[in-house]
Amino acid sequence: MTQDTIRAREQRTGWLLVLPAILVLLLVYAYPIGRAFVLSFFTENLSTNLEAVPTGFSNYVRMVLDGRFWSSIWNTTIFTAVSLCLELVLGMAIALVLDQAFRGRGLVRTVAIIPWALPTALIALAWRWIFNGEFGVWNDMLLNWFHLIEQPVNWLGDPTWAMVSAIAADVWKTTSFVAILLLAGLQAIPQELYEAHEVDGASPLQSFRHITLPLLMPQIIIAMLFRFAQAFGIFDLLIVMTGGGPGGATEMVSLYIYDTVMRYLDFGYGAALVVVTFLILIGVVAIAGFFLTRARTASGEL
Amino acid sequence: MSNVAVKNLNKTYTAKVVPVRDTSLRVEEGEFLTLVGPSGCGKSTTLRIIAGLEQPTRGQVLINDKDVTALRPGDRNIAMVFQSYALYPHMNVYENMASGLKLKGMGDVEIRDRIKDANDVLGLDDLLDRKPANLSGGQRQRVALGRALVRRPDVFLLDEPLSNLDALLREQVRADLKQIFERQSAPVIYVTHDQTEAMTLSTKVAVLHKGDVQQLDSPERIYTRPANKFVASFIGSPQMNLLTLPCEGNQAVLGSSRITLPDRFVPPPEVVLGVRPEHIRIASPGDQPLVKGTVFLVENLGMSYLVSVHVDGSEDTTLRVLLPSDQTWDQQITLTMSPEKLHWFNVQTEERLPDHGA
Amino acid sequence: MSNVAVKNLNKTYTAKVVPVRDTSLRVEEGEFLTLVGPSGCGKSTTLRIIAGLEQPTRGQVLINDKDVTALRPGDRNIAMVFQSYALYPHMNVYENMASGLKLKGMGDVEIRDRIKDANDVLGLDDLLDRKPANLSGGQRQRVALGRALVRRPDVFLLDEPLSNLDALLREQVRADLKQIFERQSAPVIYVTHDQTEAMTLSTKVAVLHKGDVQQLDSPERIYTRPANKFVASFIGSPQMNLLTLPCEGNQAVLGSSRITLPDRFVPPPEVVLGVRPEHIRIASPGDQPLVKGTVFLVENLGMSYLVSVHVDGSEDTTLRVLLPSDQTWDQQITLTMSPEKLHWFNVQTEERLPDHGA
Amino acid sequence: MTSTTPQSSPASSTPSPTRPGWLSKQLILAIGAVLIIIFSLAPVMWELLTSIKTNEAITSDPLVYFPSWSQYTLQHYWELLVQNRFYIYIFNSALVAVTSTVLCLCIGSPAAYALTRLHLPGERIILGVVLVVTLFPYILLFLGLLEIVRAVGLANNYLALIIPYTAINLPLTILVMRSFFQQMPRDLEDSAKIDGYSTLGMLVKIILPLTLPALVTTGILAFIFAWNEYIFALTFITRESMKTIPVAAAQLAGTTLFDIPYGPLAAATIIGTLPLILLVLFFQRKIVQGLTAGSVKG
């Protein structure tokens, strides 16, 4: 009917405007993922002279028995879990400070973002240098400033310390990101709520528990969601900082995938690894999404 | 016997921004004081200082004659209703009302009782487990009120509690408010920039302007005896006509007509005449003084017409007159006003000139 | 000879949300139609459909008797003023006014002339090169108006143009608006939820409710002859008293007193009586009918008191009465109202019952 | 009771009475602020110090924190820029980052607008997908992209980086721009329509000018990402002269036998991070704005 011509014209333009974006996204996201699913049912590596030979689930079977895969999954989980917790606590603290009014707040805020903005690969170099076993400034500080250790610690040489160092580096890099998101959430909480609560006789701590936390929950979840995804796929930091060593103690799934494809030319298995990681990720995101909606309704948004 | 007072209150943000200059007020048990004034005149600031949310630059806040200036808001036993209601979005109505009491460590039973009492007044019973997001403006307003009532505070502070409601609803809630607060005795300080609210609700009105109290008086006197030009223009709608007139002898000259000044004061060279539109009427034979004019705009207000008139002999002065809707008139119109309804102000000081017997 | 009309307009968003049901309106040259109604009643939607910003689900929009329903807003030669003024922040006043004309491909010279003309009315000359950000609310409002005027459209559409101004300013601009549009002849459709604006500005008022036109009439008749209970309650402030009364014979029973129904209609078992507070007064000897009651709330409106009265004999019916401030009374009060000012409505249909001579 | 007589008073006659605990709060804040600054800057500072120390100072024991005049040198920077021709990599990074950013805005913002205002059927789905995609660790993509690059023969072609970067930045761009468009008063577009603008004309003449700040914001985010990206840059560019800074720096090797060139590495880090630090210093507010708009509102 003629009534709709305006709307129709509008929508035609609309599609024209969206189309390029959709195409690019399909090319760069849809194809690789789809491709990975297919390829994961083939064996394509040096022993097949790089021909794709359908071998059903063999890649997945092999994965089950692949100690390196499991240790990389384990490493990734540890890495992700620990850094997320630390970031949440630190980020919250920073956000709370930055939310207060004090002279020079603008400057501090600016400075606080810097870590997030810097290139991970380069920062990884910096950390490698800082944690260096013999010339590392970190050792020097612990030794000569705080006297916490007698012997220089070989941070990147020792499996545990290497993981600790990597986590430290990652926390340093991304805490500011968390802080920013939380800060935004904090500022979205109307001041009157605190004032009302104060008039009711609440201490700052009580206000934090009864108002800040519940109302901030959505942002907290969102921040954690983003960070989870990023941490779970972390690559550049580790390949530069530890290369996954020592003894694969800091090898994450992403590094294993990269080696499998680029070093061993084991494409089929690589694809299988991609698929599994992908599924894990989607699963977690789905769960988080569920909690997010719950938190949103709980905190009174609609 | 609770009461609240502020002594020589001053709040200076910057040398330019001084929302409160040197304010002293006192509200006794059972009194309802309204702070009214244009936006930015320092109403909220004053209220927030009393609540303890802001620290005064100088001066004291007294509750029950105790100096509480250094006390935390929570320790002053006051209740405050915010313009935005400030309901906790993640708590349902019941929790919202209970939170203040819980903080005091009150037992659940007593809390329930108090909330019940409040609801007898406010009728929120069937909303208790709703989240604020699912409440209408009026309901939220009532919850906010309830949250204040259950605290049984020494003082109630309200900052423009009605300004987020639409016209019709506001009229009703206004009446409710009046009844609710007539039922209890704790002093109330109420901030608004709507003069109708000020007039209808209060036992005492303080008109604020530029950080100073312009007049502190009963609603009636504010309306009938505005202390200065500002109060006169701010209170009353449609606005009072304020005309600056030259004087000849003891008569003020309005266009072609003369208006005799009250004989009690020495005739100044110039004087400001204030007369409310509703106090001007079409002259009937024998009326004095007479003002002739030409109608150039008529606005129908339903029960009456707001007629704008160019005064003959000084075309740039316009009189706005409120005429009953059953009356008729023609373009050329002759008006009169009863002398006792006229207000005279000093041109320079803008202060009211002394009244009869004063 | 421009005019605008809508025929059987319907807009359905969802089965529940039908802001416009089946509206037909026609505005002729020189007419000023106001759409008034509570928030959410479909005023804006109607206006936006006429502008072409929304597509109607059914029905047509006619401008100069041509069906423009399928035309783009830009092709309808209309001008619209928005509540938020919708000035382009990155253009100065002049560009804001010119942009529409430029798009029509009009020459700079003519554009300048038109803007000059508009400014003679609006007095914006010394603001022309300011950005909207540096204008006061009132000025922005005038610019928005100017932008509409320069287009010399077939129709003016205004959506709550005053609601962002504060009370005092609004009163003035309202007067200006009235004068400006009296100067030109194109039909005007004006949306507001403020009944004062509706009454003062319009030559015709359409009261909307629940997507239907409740009454389309002159302001006077809307006030004096409300077509149904809703209109009666919506127009007039303070609100009209609406009492549902049982009938005995040809008399309606109000508490202890009887009010004779107009003899022209068959006495129903029940009837709704409507009477405006300003039409009730304290009875003087010989008045009929008499209503006795008890005063329980007095609100001082300045020029008069709004008194709420419990009617003796039926405590839950309350009458609100407007009494001049120079009058006095005591708790027990006897009231009367002149029969010709009473409104009678059918209890079921809520429609007005036929009048004298009707 | 007395209504008062106006008598203005000097602003700072007596200090405002302070509540107990007020001071300590300020103290805590101050400490917190200082800690934050140290936390955020220390590593970079150390890198900076290292980059201007002579090799001896770098490896000396005890550790030299602040180089004395004798230990101070610009040698490392000279090595990078002259010997390793680092300006090439800077140029590459800049080229790739800028192009992909521009491309991203050109594709992203119209899409965002369409998804905000033009009620396309299925826009919720598109948005949902976009939302999920923002969470995507792109290590999962490089296997497939590798194949595409090989098939299309994009190897050693800036496009091999520009296209993925554009795509990876698209979702964020769309979300951020969308949240800005949503904040924009509808009336503006309506009155533009009534003035007779076409949808495109409106987008170009009215909306984009108004959302210029938003464009800058998203642009900066996109740029930062593109400048920092490592995996693709490492994988899809094998020609030395086309590498980007992070890769080049990470592959930096000593000229002396088997020695890790700590100094030049530090210098490279500084060179590679400096532009971003400047970005942050100038656009802190916008960055915050963008991040929050992109994630929280998304």
Place this chain on the structure above:
Amino acid sequence: VFTVLIGFVALSQQPVTISFLVRAVEADQLQVLVDQFESENPDIRLDIVRGPNAADSVEDLYTASFLLGDSPYDLVYSDIVWIPKFAAAGWLMDLSDRVSETDLDDFLDADVEAGQVQGGFYRMPFRSDVGMLYYRTDLLNEAGLEPPETFSDLIEAARTLQDQDLVEWGYVWQGLQYEGLSAGFMEILAGHGGFWIDPDTSEVGLDQPEAIEAVEFLKTVINEQISPPGVTNYLEEDTLRVFQNGNAAFLRNWPYVWPVVNEESSQISGNVALRPMVHAPGESSAACQGGWGFGIAKETAHPEEAWRVVEFFTSEDAQRTFVLEHGYVPSRRSLFTDPEILATYEHYDELLEVAETAVLRPPIGQYAQASDILQRYLSSAISGQLSAEQAMERAAGETRRIFART
């Protein structure tokens, strides 16, 4: 006539550029030969790309460039262990029809052997490389010790020296998780008489007792503080620094060390000797065969010119010049005994002994994969995460699984 012709050709056309990727260090060192070659062949320009110094980073770069297509490299300057993979992936040109048996006679056997994959020949050896043991003569003399023969000797000697506070550390080697670890382990393994992977049968020997003993040795030197704890994170450069600063008595490293430690600037110059890696009683020393050579990229646009470059670099003269310049190990036997070379490096005949003991790391396509598995488990063994048995069990298992799929 011929030269004229070449000259004519040279004039008539642009010089073609032959480029290849080399670890930065060597890039500088090769410069001598590059200049010489370019002056002799005006029609060919050599473009040497400076890569990172870690060998497997360079391998990854080559891999990426071939995998991706449009490889910028015409030649592959290749570590010995890459060849099987590159060949299997079909990235290298088969050179068998360009070289004859006789041409290859002069080259070290292991070096040649390393180039032969699936009947093809893919790599001309350029410079050979073998792991060996360096020791401080001055310290041994002072303590009156003989150079060690067996692993236990080594431990003994080291301990004595440390006890006498003559030196801080006894023995330094490359313990970081990277190719160097596999290489070093290869020697210890062979020294214990064990084997890693049999290229023909794909049999895996990592869980044999010999292998486990080998690991035990590495764990011992760390646990007994003969090697610094940091050794698990050491590359060649780290070990060298410790040794050169006089903080270690024994060093496992490659030939390049010799000239470095003997610079006059070096505080230990003149006090260093080398010998084949120690071995278990009853076994013989084994030196891990390293070394670099040239392959030709299959995709190259200029196979002929590329081959001329290869011929030049692998020629006796070129190698001589190179060796004389930098003290590397030639891949041609004749040069070990070449008087000119012996004049500067009198230790080269000892070096030949070492070279003849050389063994290959498994020449298989999946070597990188196998090596990474081994590295992981070695690393976790020496950094104390796993016992020697556990580590080798798992290593063997996973290694077998790589082949299970073929």
